[in-house]
Amino acid sequence: MNLYISDLDGTLLNSEALVSDNSKNILNRALNKGINFTIATARTPATVVNILKGINITLPIVTMNGATIYDIKTNKYFYYLTIERKLISTLQNIIAEENLNAFIYSIKDDHIFVYHNILKHPYQIKFYEERKNTIYKTFVQKAPPENLDILYFTIMDYEDKINSLYSRIQHIPGLSLVKYRDTYDKKIMNLEIYHSSASKANAINYLKNYFYFDKLISFGDNLNDIPMFRISDECYAVNNAVDELKNISTSVIESNLDDSVAKFLNSL
Known part of the structure; x- marks a missing residue:
């Protein structure tokens, strides 16, 4: 078949x-x-x-x-598949040092919770507004609790900022990175961070x-x-x-x- x-x-x-x-x-x-x-x-x-x-x-x-x-x-x-917990704080620290904001997707009881800081970038705000009213996931404006199952991080920003972050994390064992230009706004690059087998x-x-x-x-x-x-x-x-x-x-x-x-x- x-x-x-x-x-x-x-x-x-x-x-x-x-x-x-x-x-x-x-x-x-x-x-x-x-x-x-x-x-x-x-x-x-x-x-x-x-x-x-x-x-x-x-x-x-x-x-x-x-x-x-x-x-x-x-x-x-x-x-x-979820990211190894020992890598979560490392990623959060590097993302913060790069002055970037991530949407952090977690799973609990077949429901998705998306953690994030205060949104400032216009594209991030647009992303949130288009997705906030759904029964399938819940956005939470705070850092994710410890010992939570994290599926992935997604960061969207201008190319130079995404490339800077990418260069710092691309060789961290246990991670898989997907970087690509946004389909609807070519000025924006997306970087998604997953478990290495995802x-x-x-x-x-x-x-x-x-x-x-x-x-x-x-x-x-x-x-x-x-x-x-x-x-x-x-x-x-x-x-x-x-x-x-x-x-x-x-x-x-x-x-x-x-x-x-x-x-x-x-x-x-």
Whole structure:
């Protein structure tokens, strides 16, 4: 059996960060044919569940760049990896020394709590405002309590500041770093910090083995999709993808604005 997996932002989603009505209709036709399709994204279920509303996906979805797998049928986490506790204070100290603010994602009783300091950067405030009203996660303006299970840190700021932080933490054992330019505001760089084994690729392999899929076909647009592409039997970059991803893809399909992933799946 084949497993088809798509990234969301810049791939399945349009410029308004939505799955178009046309894509939804086409995807449901493909799913009704028996296509095994799911999502791998940097987002949390808090935004993904609403985005996927109306699409008949039954497989668990890979979220938080592979730190978690979420079952949208049961509203429970199917799998997750947390950062070693001994590394948490080290990261917090370095981030503070760089005068940066992190959103720190933790998990307790199948609920996400996001800890942060006072938000000053306009993009961080926008990020918070767009996500604060959800039943799937709770934002808390304080440092996370000790002995909490931390899934990951996400920091968003201008490129020079993110690069400075990245250079200081890139060689710390036990961590996996994902750095990429924001899909919607090219002035902003995102840096996400996970357990060293957390990646889209590892989470997809877990899902693939659990359900006994034989072949993996993936779709993406950004640098954080490279590990997923490298483990795929076939991989397709949308036309708006970064060149690094296009260069390792099986082929380049139409852009995210052309319902390209849905059209591809429905053509099978």
